Amino acid sequence: MKYGPDWQPPEVDWTSTRGRILLAAASLFAARGFFGTSTRDIADAVQIRQPSLFHHFEAKHAIYQSLVELDLGPSVARIRQYLAEDISWAAKLHLTIACDVRQALDQPFDSRGLYQDAVLSLPELADERAGIAVFHELVERVVTAGCEAGEFVAFEPGFVQRAMNGVLFETLREQGGPGGRVRGRRPLEAADFVLRALLVDNGDLADLQAATMARLTAIPRGRG
């Protein structure tokens, strides 16, 4: 099942025409939005003719769909893994945020144009809506458990999930997407910001930072 425990998105050869379409479309979606980008714009950027796109993707929304899969799939997989590990709830959340920011800054395509409600409400993107709902549910589970364990103060989990997403998205918007000069500390800063808001005892933060940093540096960089 898509976005299920054993699913992962198909590999992409970024030098192939299909890969270059995805890269160009992602940049255009980020700059002008899905509806503000025409298939001609994308084709021009890849230097092919507009109808040739439809040999690689059945429709415009399929390009967007593939990009969401590539961005969301690993995020869902990671938080599933952290949930299974024997670490504190705070550590699970800190890792989730930091690794999500790090992935978005490391991956070759720009993810800032994805996750727009107006696009996701297209009927063809039902799987992606469901996948996002799964991610949100897993985050809420961590927040709820962290509250019950006394690690977090009592905000509503739904609110926290939203607030965390807001911090995540805006951090990416600020960074200007892949290719910008990455501020290396942003993944940790974003995670620290959210955890400081949640933690009952901010004294725990230094340990979280050290643990997350150790695992962040273990992620392969520069895939693009």
Place this chain on the structure above:
Amino acid sequence: MKYGPDWQPPEVDWTSTRGRILLAAASLFAARGFFGTSTRDIADAVQIRQPSLFHHFEAKHAIYQSLVELDLGPSVARIRQYLAEDISWAAKLHLTIACDVRQALDQPFDSRGLYQDAVLSLPELADERAGIAVFHELVERVVTAGCEAGEFVAFEPGFVQRAMNGVLFETLREQGGPGGRVRGRRPLEAADFVLRALLVDNGDLADLQAATMARLTAIPRGRG
């Protein structure tokens, strides 16, 4: 000057055709985005013919522009006022966040479809881009001063401004816009979340809450 110290948006009669166009357009922009909403969609919702729109607004983007003015104008005016008051930096920021959320939930139109980079990059919306930049600059000024005064921990002001915006926007998305059952505590929760992340001493939070609450209840409600 638009969005300057003495500027405020023109009053709107929400029962007039012009007002009803703004209300309908705001809801549609929130649900399907600016580019995903056609002038026909808006006209249908107001029960007039599509060309009649152009008697009230010179172009589609002028509708969007008016909505941004109505939402952003009061926000900029408020933060200017808080900057002039003799209260702590933390109080200025707490008030800014809480009152912004409260306004968005109280005003008659849905503001969730505004502030999209893809739309704001239209050349006709240069004033609105500038207005948003002014708001961001004023927020950063509060954050920077709060850090220097030792009230806030040392995050980068630009990052904090982004994170705060993310929390703001996502809080509104969660609430479902005006007309949804407003969770009365959301303005305070959003402000608390950001201030907890920033404050060196979380013990100051209770005072902030009390001060903000006193001024929030003084805002007239139910304009819609």
Place this chain on the structure above:
DNA sequence: GTCTATAATAGGATAGAC
């Protein structure tokens, strides 16, 4: 101030040659 009629263009997608 709202209407009908229509201009002018841009959009996504298909057919079929090479």
Place this chain on the structure above:
DNA sequence: GTCTATCCTATTATAGAC
């Protein structure tokens, strides 16, 4: 796998009657 040619629809906006 890419091309040219083209279809069909939707879109923003204008003209001019009432």
